[in-house]
Amino acid sequence: MHELGVVIEVVRNVRNVVKQNELSEVESITLQIGQLCSMIPKYVKECYPAAVDGTELEQTELKIEVIPANGLCHQCQQVFNVLEHRSRCPSCDSEKWGLLSGKEFMIKEIAAR
Structure with missing residues (x-):
């Protein structure tokens, strides 16, 4: 499970931000x-308690937002969810599209009190 290593790195980065910005307490x-990211949200959530154990982030809540795998059809310019439509444009049935979103993995927000 590679999620644990990545979550530990996220926690390290958050701790650095907390220190650099002199934040007193992180809420979430x-x-x-x-x-389409290789990270599975369920496993990230399960790894989080181990990654923050013994740190000042131990009581923080982890929130996860899933970004849809959206593609743009090269034929008709329709934006569609690649997974829901099995890589075919629902408007014109084309298989030629470009990926707009869905591979992201990022820290969106560190909410402090």
Whole structure:
């Protein structure tokens, strides 16, 4: 499970931000994870308690926003969810499209009190 290593790195980065900005207490951390990202939100959530154990982030809440895997059809310019429509444009049935979103993995927000 590679999620644990990545979540530990996220926690390290958040701790650096907290220190650099002299934040007193972090309430929550929000991650954005794309539907096509290799990180599985469920496993990220399960790894989080181990990653923050013994740190000043131990009591923080982890929030996860899933970013849809959206594609843009090269034929008709329709934006559609690539997974829901099995990589075919629902408007013109084309298989030629470009990915707009869905591979993201980023820290969106660190909410402090």
